[in-house]
Amino acid sequence: xxxxxxxxxxxLKAPDDKRTRAAELTxxxxxxxxxxxxxxxxxxxxxxxxxxxxxxxxxNTLDITKSRSSGLQAAYFGAYPLASLGHANWILRxxxxxxxxIWGLCLYGIGALVAIPCILAKSFAGFCMAIxxxxxxxxxxxxxxxxxxxxxxxxxxxxxxxxxxxxxxxIGTVVAPVLGSYVFFAFDDAKALRNVQWVYLAIAIFVFVLxxxxxxxxxxxxxxxxxxxQATETHANADDRPFWKQYRLFHAAFAQFxxxxxxxxxxxYFINYVRDTQPRADDALAxxxxxxxxxxxxxxxxxGVFVMRYVRPRWVFLAFxxxxxxxxxxxxxxxxxxxxxxxxxxxxxESICFPTIVALGMRGLGRHTKRGSGWLVAGVMGxxxxxxxxxxxxxxxxxxxxxxxxxxxxVAALSYAVCVNFVPAYRDPADAFSTTEVGLRGHxxxxxxxxxxIGVISEEKAVHAEIEK
Numbered sequence: 001x002x003x004x005x006x007x008x009x010x011x012l013k014a015p016d017d018k019r020t021r022a023a024e025l026t027x028x029x030x031x032x033x034x035x036x037x038x039x040x041x042x043x044x045x046x047x048x049x050x051x052x053x054x055x056x057x058x059x060n061t062l063d064i065t066k067s068r069s070s071g072l073q074a075a076y077f078g079a080y081p082l083a084s085l086g087h088a089n090w091i092l093r094x095x096x097x098x099x100x101x102i103w104g105l106c107l108y109g110i111g112a113l114v115a116i117p118c119i120l121a122k123s124f125a126g127f128c129m130a131i132x133x134x135x136x137x138x139x140x141x142x143x144x145x146x147x148x149x150x151x152x153x154x155x156x157x158x159x160x161x162x163x164x165x166x167x168x169x170x171i172g173t174v175v176a177p178v179l180g181s182y183v184f185f186a187f188d189d190a191k192a193l194r195n196v197q198w199v200y201l202a203i204a205i206f207v208f209v210l211x212x213x214x215x216x217x218x219x220x221x222x223x224x225x226x227x228x229x230q231a232t233e234t235h236a237n238a239d240d241r242p243f244w245k246q247y248r249l250f251h252a253a254f255a256q257f258x259x260x261x262x263x264x265x266x267x268x269y270f271i272n273y274v275r276d277t278q279p280r281a282d283d284a285l286a287x288x289x290x291x292x293x294x295x296x297x298x299x300x301x302x303x304g305v306f307v308m309r310y311v312r313p314r315w316v317f318l319a320f321x322x323x324x325x326x327x328x329x330x331x332x333x334x335x336x337x338x339x340x341x342x343x344x345x346x347x348x349x350e351s352i353c354f355p356t357i358v359a360l361g362m363r364g365l366g367r368h369t370k371r372g373s374g375w376l377v378a379g380v381m382g383x384x385x386x387x388x389x390x391x392x393x394x395x396x397x398x399x400x401x402x403x404x405x406x407x408x409x410x411v412a413a414l415s416y417a418v419c420v421n422f423v424p425a426y427r428d429p430a431d432a433f434s435t436t437e438v439g440l441r442g443h444x445x446x447x448x449x450x451x452x453x454i455g456v457i458s459e460e461k462a463v464h465a466e467i468e469k
Contacts, residue, residue: 014096014221025220030153033219037152038165039210040101040145043108044138045172047203049294050179051076051131051268054196059272061193062124067391073268075128077260077383079135080142084377088140093370096221098214100144105211107137112204116197137207139377146358147373151222159313159359163305166355170298173267177291182284227369248426249372252361255416256379259321259357261386262406262413263350266328266343267294268387273343273399277335289340293347300351308352314430317356318417323349325410332403339400353413360420364429382409 051072059069083089083104092100111133118126149165150158179199270293274286281289300320307316324346331342358376365372386409393402420426 012095012099012102012215014098014223018223018225025153027153027157029220033152034149034161034165036214036217036219037101037145037148038168040104040141041165041169042172043207043210044141045169046176047108047134047138047172048076048169048267049173049176050199058124058127062122064124065391065395067388067395068124070268070387070391071124071128072131073264073387074384075132076135076138077264077380079132080139080380080383081378083136083139084143084374084380087136088143089371089374091140092144092374097144097148098217098219098221100140101214102211104137104140104144105207105214107140108134109137109204109207109211111135111137112200112207115200119193119197119200122193139380142377142380143374146355146377147362147369148222150359150362151227151369152220158362159356160305160308162355162359163301163308163352166352167298167301167305170294170301170351173294174291174298177287177294224367224370228366243368243371246365246368246372248363248420248429249361249365249368249375251416251419251426252357253375253379255413256354256357256361256376257382257385258409258413259350259353259382260380261382262324262328262409263354264383265386265390265406265409266346266350266403269390269394269399269402270343272394273331273403274340276399277339278337293344296344296348297351300348301355304352304356312431313356314360314417314420314427316352317360318414318421320349320351321353321410321414321417324353325407325414328403328407328410332400332407335400343403357416360430364432 054072058064058072088100088104091103111130114133115127115130118130145165146162149162153161267290270290271283271286274281274289275283304316304320327342327345327349331339331346333339334342357379358373361376362369362372386405390402390405393405420430
């Protein structure tokens with residue numbers, strides 16, 4: 001294979017109007033691309049967990065208020081709609097998933113490098129700008145990775161696949177606070193700031209290497225024609241309607257906004273909550289307790305996946321989100337270890353909500369899948385809006401009282417969980433995908449199939465052809 005042919009086979013532009021065998025990937029065919037993309041979930045879980053730890057760290061080292069420290073979350077999550085509805089979504093629709101992965105990783109690496117001089121200068125505004133660039137990179141990755149995991153493989157198992165991948169996101173959120181407790185809070189302020197810069201240098205090197213791995217890897221591109229085929233095969237023909245009439249999608253995006261905002265607010269002020277309600281706990285211990293809570297969050301995803309093997313995902317989603325409301329409410333009035341325990345249980349039940357909203361919201365979108373994924377990821381902007389409100393409430397009263405803010409947003413998100421279980425227009429497309437045999441009974445012949453074979457499948461065919469020669 002010559003260099004020119006090597007580059008051509010790794011072209012970042014995929015035709016979106018041709019159906020490929022990627023629409024019917026089996027479990028075995030989808031294993032490698034899912035494993036590769038799952039690495040990205042760990043990356044942004046680590047980045048998000050690091051942000052929660054830095055929130056309290058900068059309150060200490062730069063002497064800023066709780067509400068001002070939420071500027072980190074505002075910069076990080078405020079970048080998401082710019083990526084998911086703007087540049088990343090354009091790249092996804094005009095080039096493909098792999099190009100969007102590489103673009104997001106490059107932005108992530110650039111943001112990590114920009115963060116280093118800002119840290120050395122002790123510039124909170126500059127660091128927020130670096131976090132904004134990182135947020136654009138991670139928003140780009142989420143714009144592509146969430147729908148890719150959902151559609152890469154048999155549709156019947158989409159919720160299970162995305163929850164397993166998102167479980168590694170949860171592991172990343174555990175590792176970051178543990179790292180923070182030893183690297184940020186165990187030293188004096190000057191040494192801790194120097195440690196932060198080395199962490200971001202290591203992140204930059206890793207993501208640039210990962211971008212090269214994605215360029216060299218051959219993974220299947222899933223086109224709009226593939227998704228239209230899946231919608232037709234499952235009889236969930238919601239894509240027959242224009243995009244602006246996909247009301248289920250926009251309700252899911254609203255639920256994502258409310259849920260994500262509540263989740264980020266609780267995690268962002270968890271350390272403050274522990275310090276306010278348990279005076280004997282220092283910042284290092286509070287950071288380790290946050291890691292424990294995030295461990296429960298990660299465990300909840302694995303347990304949720306197990307339950308989904310026997311119970312419809314929409315029912316599991318309704319139960320978990322309702323229990324978030326049940327357990328966060330007592331944390332407003334309780335103090336000490338009791339209140340903290342309520343937040344532990346809340347994080348456990350938060351676990352499957354985000355990925356399940358993504359999977360259910362994308363059901364039946366067909367040719368609108370790539371565009372619709374941008375709206376679902378844009379819902380993450382809730383993480384930029386709800387934490388500042390929580391910070392204002394915490395500055396005015398106490399962090400425990402401020403938990404009333406995420407409680408209200410959980411209640412608003414519950415409206416989607418109720419609709420997807422009890423309103424037929426929501427429930428029927430979700431159930432149609434839960435019973436389909438696509439990807440489980442071999443490939444379906446189609447007139448565009450041979451012309452559109454790309455990714456792993458076309459690579460395998462080329463290898464076999466060379467062997468026969």
